[in-house]
Amino acid sequence: MDRVTQSILTEFSENQNLANDPQEKQFELLACYSLLHKFCNEEFPPLDFVIGAGGDLGVDAAAIQINGDLYFDSQDVEQALQGAAECKVNIVIVQAKRSAHFESAVISDLSDNLCTLFKGKNAGVHSNPDIVEFKKSLDAVFDVIKKLRPMPHLYVYYVTTGIVGSDFLDEKRKAACARLSETNFFSEVDFELIGATELRDLYKGTQRQHEAHFTMEKKFTLPKMPGIEQAYSGVLRATDIVEMVTDQEGNVIKSLFFDNVRDFQGMNPVNRSIGDTIQTESRRQLFAVLNNGITMVTRRLDNAGDDFYMSDFQVVNGCQTCHVLAAFRNYLDERTYVNLRVIESKDEDAISAITEATNRQTAVSDDDLKTREEYQKDLEDMFNSFDGDEKLYFERRSQQYGSMSIEQTRIVNRNQLISAFAAMFLGEQHRAGRYTKKIREDRKEDLFTQQQDPLLYYTAAYALYRLEWLFRNGRIDRRYKIARYQLLAGMRVAIDGRNMDLPRGNRYSQRYCEAYLRILHRQADAERFFGELELLLDATVNANDPSRVLTRDLVKSVSFSDEFLARVARSDKWHRN
Template structure:
């Protein structure tokens, strides 16, 4: 491994780094209030102050690039002994947050390509930037990518490195190029671009680029003011302003405030769908049933050929165009519009091709656009269904739009506030509501896993074989006529289990087997035979488990007892190859049954 920073090593620069002023206030009032709000929403009150700030910084840095399903910062936090000066690592693959190496095959198999970003965070709640910490952070990140790392790693770093290794072994699938590497050094101070600190930052950037395994590297030092701005952005819906001159207002439609059909220039369209850092806004595609298919889909090759050809002016009459739904639309002046909380529900493939060819797309290229402004969920659902009829019904994102999923969301909301959870049918629908604790938001994918583990008895399929579990949607789970109670019980059981991990009542080593613990919790709380998912008896069966889960003391004892049984089944070996197998599941079931005799 090259000496970090070449001539600008931490030893050469350490003496020149300005120390933080004595007596300096650690945190300004605004940042302090934002941190307090975050801690409350994510139920992190029991953590030490430095750990709270690490989670805060990690959330903000990752949310800048990821607006998908609700996630827990526990999944990306790495801070502690053996953290190699890295407090958090997030790995984004095709717009999804990947926290487990087993789930990689799902992203690769579904799309055939891998668009990867690595996000690293170092957080210091002090009111200044420390040159040595910055250099150590950069050294730790570079060591993370070394085939033979020199630094001692904790389990969280090892897990992230395992994902990284698996990704680079599939490097032929990288699109549109090698991964992006982003580093965020976050403090509550002010970045003044002091020469010595800037030299360290530039050295980190140069050394990471020298590895020649990234298409881009970004090293950012974030102080209090930009940190506050980024936190505010996590609370705001995505918005855009654009010129829409060539449009026709459609006649009045029930449930729709306004609707237009027309066309916009390529540059205008790209300004809507990309951010200030020239990244495609992944969050605007979550209601589009089909993900980006890369150029393995022949139609995408044809779109690209047209965009790059001398006949690009025909694109407007050859392409089906883009269907965009905005929950807020404002006319600013003449032909200028502002849209907020918008989604592309049809045209994902076209948008990705246009973005990929953005350097060669001039304004002779016109994009057909259908713009619909509505806040009516029924209208939105019908548009998505109507514009995606060709999509296979197995897609779990599509099932999130069904009547059953809507009934499920309503059922969760109808429960007493103390025990209420929020089933997120539409990605991000609850994330900006200050009245909703982030820990109580149930992502659709996590609910599928929880129900699969707890009521189908297949916790070993929740990650490694998630694709097969997903195929049961609409058949064994999320099927019309099934009881709603088991879905809530599974979600609330997972919530209580996560509380026990977050408060360190349970050893973090057990996290690899958390879905096995969830199954054990059901078997211990109710040893009666499991009724069918659509049987009336299922309500009584779940009520018994729910009564335990709603009692904090009993719930904590249940989690502890279930974890102990899973630990016995593991025999101290929490390696995923041991845990995530059917024989291990069978051992857990047998031990639970014996515990009740």
């Protein structure tokens, strides 16, 4: 491995707290993280997409992207597909080897194995549980062909530390593409060789903040305002807007809308109406007067005449417009314009005020705005009140800590926080996976309420952080990782019994959370505690059938979670509140 790649691997391993892993596993995770980041701009744990060794068909990592979000678990894939009228799907496969050269046999074997996987009725008797699960996810995709617009795009990456450029290997690569295309499951197939140089560029790309270049000829400068460096209002071609908010693959960059109160609402009546306007030529030219437009806030804005450059920006209003423009981009022409306001500010209070004001002009309730503005600040303040090994960073906006040298595993985004809190304190351990949209919808009244002490959210986040630390460092067998949310729920029951009532008021909450944090903040105590829960998990798995093993399907079962938590409640190992 060359010196530069080794340096990047070391940096990545430190950021992800992987120092104790063998270099081969570190390299697999680096390749997985760097490549999947092309498809997902939010932070994600690469271990969630890595395939276990043995019976892996030569696949080291895999993911399914549905309408911009990444999934692996079959039930998450099914929920994502059910919740969408139309789906754009990308399937991503990664094989990574530390070798300093590419092997033609690896290309042939990988394409053969994938053809068998795609065409077969099952994953094969010798496939490991991760491959079996991924096969279920693939089947879930192809079971809803009528929703796929177009058929899925397959991306296969073979990563080494070598140099790309051999004509012979390129012919092998093209043959693999042709073979996979002949399965007729995909609209397009890309099979790429990624060498040391390409991997370095991909990894560096994960650390870049959002940036855009555009030309706005029709504009005027807004007067100086407190907290605002500069601001412009004008019109921009719709095609330029689409280019700004989509990635190289044409997918909408979800993290650009992190500061929006509402996620994209799909093709509801309002958004269908916007789409109808775009598809009708005579009305398309009136778009700038028929649509309220888009507001963007950027931390850096440079301009020379009509040419602008901005970086680290967010769309704070206009999420629905941007998504619909992207969906109907083929209808846009040079006469389609969109109202655009661009505001440069580094003042978080000013940015929050802009978000609140612009969303009050749409159908967003005051309660939603309060949740977005006041409680998110309280959470950030609570996370910032801890130091040293107790420190976690709540990410209020995408790439908030992108320019800071921070261990990535200590950064907690909203989806991760919802998963941890819902599993630990809301009894949602059986569905607290990556697909959090359903939980956000179903438990809206129980999340981020002013009656809840932010310390409860920090406690849940730190419990998940500590558990992930134990997995990464081999203190708990990684095969239990699929049951991590059951273990979080188990901790609550062990400490507080089956009582689901959360404390009200800061004084009671502090006493309540102290029982958890007293264990979690001490690595050795946490290891012992989760080790006891691990034994009870094994006992639950083997209760009626000694040959039964822990699987993803099992941990998603409500009855299994109930049985496990009942066993925890009956145990005499705990000193409860």
